[in-house]
Amino acid sequence: MDRSGAAQPRVVVQKYGGSSVADVSRIREVAARVVQSVQAGDSVVVVVSAMGNTTNELLELARSVSPNPGRRELDLLVSVGERVSMTLLAMAIQDLGVPAVSFTGSQSGIITDERHVAARVLEVRPHRLRAALDSGAVAIVAGFQGVSRSGEVTTLGRGGSDTTAVVLAAALGAHHCEICSDVDGVWSADPRVVPGARRLDELPLDGAVALAQSGAKVLLAEAVERAREWGVELHAAATARPPGSGSRLPPGPAPAAPMAVTADAELVLVALEGADWRAALGALPGGALRSVFVESGVGKAILDMRNLAAPPPGAEPTATLTVVSRQVVSEPLLQLEALAALDAAGVEVFGVYAAGERWTARVAPDQAAVGQRALHAALVER
Ligand code: ADP
Numbered sequence: 411m412d413r414s415g416a417a418q419p420r421v422v423v424q425k426y427g428g429s430s431v432a433d434v435s436r437i438r439e440v441a442a443r444v445v446q447s448v449q450a451g452d453s454v455v456v457v458v459s460a461m462g463n464t465t466n467e468l469l470e471l472a473r474s475v476s477p478n479p480g481r482r483e484l485d486l487l488v489s490v491g492e493r494v495s496m497t498l499l500a501m502a503i504q505d506l507g508v509p510a511v512s513f514t515g516s517q518s519g520i521i522t523d524e525r526h527v528a529a530r531v532l533e534v535r536p537h538r539l540r541a542a543l544d545s546g547a548v549a550i551v552a553g554f555q556g557v558s559r560s561g562e563v564t565t566l567g568r569g570g571s572d573t574t575a576v577v578l579a580a581a582l583g584a585h586h587c588e589i590c591s592d593v594d595g596v597w598s599a600d601p602r603v604v605p606g607a608r609r610l611d612e613l614p615l616d617g618a619v620a621l622a623q624s625g626a627k628v629l630l631a632e633a634v635e636r637a638r639e640w641g642v643e644l645h646a647a648a649t650a651r652p653p654g655s656g657s658r659l660p661p662g663p664a665p666a667a668p669m670a671v672t673a674d675a676e677l678v679l680v681a682l683e684g685a686d687w688r689a690a691l692g693a694l695p696g697g698a699l700r701s702v703f704v705e706s707g708v709g710k711a712i713l714d715m716r717n718l719a720a721p722p723p724g725a726e727p728t729a730t731l732t733v734v735s736r737q738v739v740s741e742p743l744l745q746l747e748a749l750a751a752l753d754a755a756g757v758e759v760f761g762v763y764a765a766g767e768r769w770t771a772r773v774a775p776d777q778a779a780v781g782q783r784a785l786h787a788a789l790v791e792r
């Protein structure tokens with residue numbers, strides 16, 4: 411209630427990914443979906459990604475100018491992608507007769523550390539967003555970016571708009587945060603790859619964290635971790651469907667039984683021999699180092715290519731398949747079933763490692779899809 415006794419509208423945060431704002435007609439569709447929420451009585455904060463493949467194109471442009479562009483300039487460059495989509499979406503919403511104001515990450519009060527290209531959000535001061543909402547406008551925020559205490563524009567790592575949405579939802583005390591994409595929620599495997607996959611209507615946050623950490627692109631791991639830490643109610647939904655549909659991610663432990671299978675084929679493997687790897691790995695942008703383990707007596711590290719400008723010398727492309735299930739991690743017979751299913755599908759396994767609720771096999775990138783289907787059929791569909 412405000413001082414006049416009127417009920418305050420609830421705040422909701424909606425995030426739209428790159429494919430959802432890939433062209434002008436899709437931006438108009440997003441505008442209409444946002445207006446639906448406004449008409450339902452919500453105060454809406456919208457976080458947008460760059461249009462389609464814009465971020466990759468900007469990075470390529472930088473590399474066509476310089477083989478090793480500085481990270482400060484890179485951040486200023488790629489932050490432009492999200493600024494384009496935020497302004498166009500504001501215009502499209504205004505055209506529907508609803509006031510909308512767009513803000514960069516810096517204008518939204520998203521304060522980060524100084525680590526260019528892989529910055530961490532330290533604090534959010536959303537005064538201007540609150541003022542926009544109080545005036546009855548939709549606040550549109552450029553995802554994936556913030557500003558450091560020294561006033562430099564920073565970006566949060568690839569896929570970072572999900573993190574923007576969650577930190578804003580926490581700072582504004584939003585009712586919930588909806589991550590809208592080209593799929594209608596979180597599925598038991600990538601629905602584009604596994605025909606037998608099913609949508610998880612309700613997925614406890616611990617399970618969502620495990621899924622995101624093992625490469626299910628639909629949610630960024632850091633965003634889900636922060637939602638869990640700060641008690642943000644997270645939903646995953648399709649941009650093409652009305653608000654309120656999709657998967658809900660309530661707090662809680664993942665079910666023990668095999669719940670989902672993920673594949674991640676955008677990885678490289680490096681052997682930790684010879685060179686000064688402690689220094690080399692320590693210098694990587696945040697989020698790039700995925701895991702360190704020993705195979706055949708040799709220390710190895712898996713790195714995420716999405717957050718590396720170029721693979722380190724000697725790196726080989728690799729992929730991981732992960733079954734999200736505490737039961738599989740603790741029951742050798744289920745692990746045997748998983749390995750037998752991969753073997754029957756002709757997938758060669760180079761190594762296995764397990765922790766928490768994740769059982770992971772390392773395979774060749776071109777076998778990731780067939781391996782994901784085989785594990786899903788053997789462990790989730792049975
Ligand atoms: P956005 O651009 O909206 O951020 P992303 O491409 O990052 O979208 O993530 C959406 C994609 O994630 C889907 O198109 C789907 O192919 C993929 N994906 C992988 N694993 C899953 C899963 N378990 N559930 C849903 N989608 C998944």
Ligand code: ASP
Nearest residue numbers: 459465554568569570571
């Ligand atoms: N545009 C950025 C990327 O492509 C951030 C995002 O989409 O979330 O990684």
Ligand code: MG
Nearest residue numbers: 427569627628
């Ligand atoms: Mg994404």
